[in-house]
Amino acid sequence: MVSGAVFIHGSWWVENTRFMDRRPTFSHLRCRECGREYPKEAIHVCEFDFGPLEAAYDYNAVKEILSREVISQRTRSMWRYRELLPIDGQPSVGLHTGFTPLVRAKRLAERLGVRELYIKNDAVNHPTLSFKDRVVSVALTRARELGMDTVACASTGNLANSVAANAAAAGLRSFVLIPSDLEPSKIVNSLVFGTNVIGIQGAYDQVNRLCSEIAGKYGWGFVNVNLRPYYAEGSKTMGFEIIEQLGWQLPQHTVVCMASGSLLTKVHKAYQEFIKAGLVDATPASIYGAQASGCSPIVTAIKSGTDVVRPVPKPRTIAKSLSIGTPADGYYAIRTMQDTGGTAEDASDAEIIDAIKLLAETEGIFAETAGGVTVACARKLIESGRIPRDESIVLCITGYGLKTQEAITEHVGAPALIQPSLREFEALIEPHTPSTLN
Amino acid sequence: MSVPVRIPTPLRKLTYNQEVVQVEGANVREVLDSLESAFPGLKERICDEHNNIRRFVNVFVNDEDIRFLQESDTPVKTGDEVSIVPAIAGG
Numbered sequence: 342m343v344s345g346a347v348f349i350h351g352s353w354w355v356e357n358t359r360f361m362d363r364r365p366t367f368s369h370l371r372c373r374e375c376g377r378e379y380p381k382e383a384i385h386v387c388e389f390d391f392g393p394l395e396a397a398y399d400y401n402a403v404k405e406i407l408s409r410e411v412i413s414q415r416t417r418s419m420w421r422y423r424e425l426l427p428i429d430g431q432p433s434v435g436l437h438t439g440f441t442p443l444v445r446a447k448r449l450a451e452r453l454g455v456r457e458l459y460i461k462n463d464a465v466n467h468p469t470l471s472f473k474d475r476v477v478s479v480a481l482t483r484a485r486e487l488g489m490d491t492v493a494c495a496s497t498g499n500l501a502n503s504v505a506a507n508a509a510a511a512g513l514r515s516f517v518l519i520p521s522d523l524e525p526s527k528i529v530n531s532l533v534f535g536t537n538v539i540g541i542q543g544a545y546d547q548v549n550r551l552c553s554e555i556a557g558k559y560g561w562g563f564v565n566v567n568l569r570p571y572y573a574e575g576s577k578t579m580g581f582e583i584i585e586q587l588g589w590q591l592p593q594h595t596v597v598c599m600a601s602g603s604l605l606t607k608v609h610k611a612y613q614e615f616i617k618a619g620l621v622d623a624t625p626a627s628i629y630g631a632q633a634s635g636c637s638p639i640v641t642a643i644k645s646g647t648d649v650v651r652p653v654p655k656p657r658t659i660a661k662s663l664s665i666g667t668p669a670d671g672y673y674a675i676r677t678m679q680d681t682g683g684t685a686e687d688a689s690d691a692e693i694i695d696a697i698k699l700l701a702e703t704e705g706i707f708a709e710t711a712g713g714v715t716v717a718c719a720r721k722l723i724e725s726g727r728i729p730r731d732e733s734i735v736l737c738i739t740g741y742g743l744k745t746q747e748a749i750t751e752h753v754g755a756p757a758l759i760q761p762s763l764r765e766f767e768a769l770i771e772p773h774t775p776s777t778l779n
Numbered sequence: 780m781s782v783p784v785r786i787p788t789p790l791r792k793l794t795y796n797q798e799v800v801q802v803e804g805a806n807v808r809e810v811l812d813s814l815e816s817a818f819p820g821l822k823e824r825i826c827d828e829h830n831n832i833r834r835f836v837n838v839f840v841n842d843e844d845i846r847f848l849q850e851s852d853t854p855v856k857t858g859d860e861v862s863i864v865p866a867i868a869g870g
Contacts, residue, residue: 374835386865388789389824393836393866547842550864557788558798654847667844669866672834 366424370394370570373673377394383426383562384489385569393669394426394570398619407618409589419475419578425614426578427571428482434511435478437467439578443586443735448703449716453723457733459592460700463585463740464708469506469530470741471499471709472604476575477507477564483571484562484567492562495552497545497662498527499709499740504564505536516561518548523661526744530754544656546667576604580611583735584621591626593681593732596719598711598739599630599639600665602674608737609677619688629684629728630674631718633658633710637687639671644685648675659690659748660710662740684727688717696720697742707742715739782855784810785862790825793818807838808851810861825863835866 371378374392385394415421419439420432450458453651463472477500484492493516494504501517517531521540531538540546549565556563564572583689584591591612597605609628615621632640637656642650650671655757656664668674680685688696693710696717701707708716715736722728742749757767781801786794792824794800802817804810827833838845840863845853855861 346797384789386787386835388791388792389823390827391833391865393835543842546844550837550839550862553787553864554785554862557791642867652844654844667837667866669835 349606349652358577364399364402364406365429366398366406367396367427367429368399369397369553371397381429383484383489385567388575395572396574398425398614400614403614403618409585409620409622412585412620419478419575419582422578422581425574425581425611425618426479427574428479429486432478432482433485434481434507435474438474438478439466440493440582441466443583444704444706446704449700450647452699452703453720455723455728455730455734457731459587459733459735460704460706461579461735461737462706463579464706464712464738464742467743468510469499469502470744471503472576472579472737472739473499473503475578476500476572477503479575480515480562480564480568480572481507481511481513482523484513484564484568485511487562489560489562491516491559492564492568493517493564494564495519495545495549495557497664498523498530498744499662500565501536501538502527502530502649502744505531505534505538508536509534518552518555520545520661524745524747526746530744545665546652549665549667556751573603573607575609577611577614578763579604579737580608581615583608584612584615585648585733587733589621591621591624592735593625594627594629594734595730595737596631596722596734598660598715598718599632599668599674599685600711601668602630602639602670604737604739605630606670606673606677609681612771626681627685627728628677628681629718629722630685631715632685632687633660633663633693633714634687634689636660636664636666638666639668639674640685640687642671642675643678648672658693658710659745660693660714661745662709662711663714684722684725686718686721688714688721692717692721694749697749697755700738701742706738708738709740709742709745710748711740712738712742780805780855782810782837783860784814785860785864787863787865789865790821790863793821793824804855806849806851806855807840807845807853807861811851813868833864837864837866838862839864 372392374390417440444460446458446460457772466474491514515536520540556566597726616623636656638650638653651668693713697713700716783799802813
């Protein structure tokens with residue numbers, strides 16, 4: 342009986358793969374504000390109200406193709422959900438990206454005093470150790486479909502690393518524009534791929550503004566400007582994976598760090614799309630946003646009870662990857678948190694450092710500063726009772742700790758130094774560990 | 780006085796593909812009104828029905844976002860440049 346079922350599912354998979362080739366699921370772009378429809382080109386804002394354009398799908402077609410069985414038989418990468426991604430053909434960039442571990446974090450759960458805690462660990466995403474590999478894989482696949490040969494981005498670091506690496510592997514020319522004061526590791530992690538790195542003497546928001554002017558002039562594929570509708574959708578795969586890895590159910594609480602707020606809105610969109618596609622039951626799933634206190638425009642709006650995001654002119658925090666003073670998706674992030682029963686919290690630099698160490702010491706996961714923000718804010722949300730202790734909680738860790746090691750170097754101590762002698766070794770450890778030989 | 784205004788790509792259909800246009804105005808509000816006179820239909824793309832600058836539009840005078848200055852009342856003078864820039868995602 343079981344093998345019969347597997348055979349039937351196998352037939353379904355073959356049948357539906359052929360079907361997918363005939364019937365596109367990605368239909369058009371649509372303005373999130375007014376609903377006007379646009380063709381699937383390299384455009385990102387509505388001509389009528391500047392609202393962001395978003396990919397729209399034929400969910401009936403998706404429903405006919407995707408089932409839990411079809412998905413589970415595919416390669417373990419983010420592309421196993423490709424009918425819900427905005428490309429026309431087959432993926433061609435970042436084929437090994439995604440399907441990162443969802444770690445049951447028992448030791449951290451014990452420390453935080455919660456029953457069921459998971460870490461979605463994009464610190465080990467391929468190829469550049471951050472969730473940005475998801476968005477870039479989609480953006481560059483689409484850039485190729487649109488016939489572009491040059492790609493670019495404005496970045497706080499992680500996006501630059503990913504554009505540089507994926508463009509190198511795809512044979513595309515690339516330019517990455519970054520604030521010149523970024524962490525040295527993030528600069529090296531772009532330069533090594535042979536990309537054109539341009540440091541801008543200004544804050545990220547100024548870099549972004551310059552990029553939007555360049556994108557209009559040169560016709561390059563700027564992943565977070567004119568390719569944004571495609572790029573942003575890549576983040577959904579983090580949400581799809583969480584559901585599948587939880588055994589096809591929604592987590593009751595998800596904590597996501599916020600820069601522009603895009604990832605948070607897309608994790609929610611992923612949850613909604615899997616419900617629409619009949620892949621998961623619609624159960625309550627609250628989403629919470631985390632920012633560093635030194636740049637927390639979205640959290641400040643939530644705490645003030647408004648959906649008007651006041652920009653932060655000069656972000657000051659060790660979490661540089663979240664240092665976006667003018668968050669483009671802030672409004673939608675606020676609505677998402679409010680609609681799902683979630684809320685937002687911010688954390689100081691000291692709390693971020695403590696949280697990085699806590700995650701590392703309990704789960705063996707070294708997160709970058711943005712991950713420290715997520716853990717620190719989750720801790721505050723739990724301690725204040727805003728996230729219940731007896732329900733399922735997922736923390737989204739978005740990047741690897743070696744990228745921002747400067748932030749914690751002075752807070753992790755130094756190696757003990759001894760001569761190569763047993764006597765010195767025993768003198769060092771005996772106060773802590775009695776020898777079993779005695 | 781007359782100031783240059785940088786027009787973003789999505790609005791250039793209305794400015795006959797001009798990247799920069801020259802209009803009159805002593806503050807941002809007057810500049811936007813002049814833009815509407817010169818290129819009818821442009822202002823409603825930038826401002827909502829209550830005459831507020833739309834949520835996803837950033838307006839700069841030189842390098843400063845007008846939300847850090849005096850919003851639409853931000854003065855402009857000869858030598859200044861106004862830029863209209865769509866909000867874009869990060870990071």
